[in-house]
């Protein structure tokens with residue numbers, strides 16, 4: 001029996017409690033998250049507009065379409081739909097300006113001044129993150145989010161190099177450290193895909209020297225390096241072929257790269273960042 005699913009109950013896998021042999025639905029992908037627990041797609045029912053989440057596990061069958069529309073924006077209260085019903089864009093300029101993530105990614109609190117008051121009391125960490133053998137990124141996050149921030153971006157190594165109270169100083173410090181040591185500000189998913197398999201010894205050595213270089217430079221107040229090896233958070237892969245839909249056993253995710261194994265045994269990777277804003281068909285056998 002096939003049943004079209006009308007909506008997703010919030011905060012639970014949306015096939016729970018429904019006695020049918022197969023479920024399906026068309027959803028609009030808002031965000032992909034792989035920090036803690038199962039890789040999760042935050043999505044809206046393309047028909048009803050109801051917001052929910054899909055936790056990927058076991059055998060999954062997801063086909064992404066070419067249909068693209070604005071994801072809307074995240075407010076402090078949650079995800080809200082696009083005011084313009086904009087199509088052929090992941091996020092329209094109106095929604096991008098309203099998105100609360102701007103406050104945390106670029107330190108622009110102009111749309112949400114009340115968040116700035118909270119942020120002033122918040123502890124921020126400046127960190128280095130290593131990807132494969134050769135990429136070192138310098139970034140910042142709220143201190144309590146450090147580990148999830150490392151895992152959700154798929155870093156192989158991470159280390160806090162500075163602590164700051166409030167957002168005023170940390171954003172300029174981040175820019176200064178990036179430019180002085182030629183660290184990356186962001187790492188493209190294509191670069192991460194090419195580094196699913198790498199020499200762990202060489203990577204660890206390279207990361208350690210980057211941390212040591214910052215420590216001995218005096219560019220930041222002295223700190224005791226605690227280097228995290230994050231390998232246990234990701235599936236072990238030799239190599240994966242990039243593909244555009246999901247059909248097989250979910251192995252896990254590394255940042256926004258979803259990894260699965262097909263029935264004949266091939267290992268595949270889907271760039272989930274590229275899928276944000278698209279509409280997809282999800283089918284699940286019970």
Ligand SMILES: [Zn+2]
Pocket residue numbers: 070071072081082083084085086091092093094095096
């Ligand atoms: Zn919009």
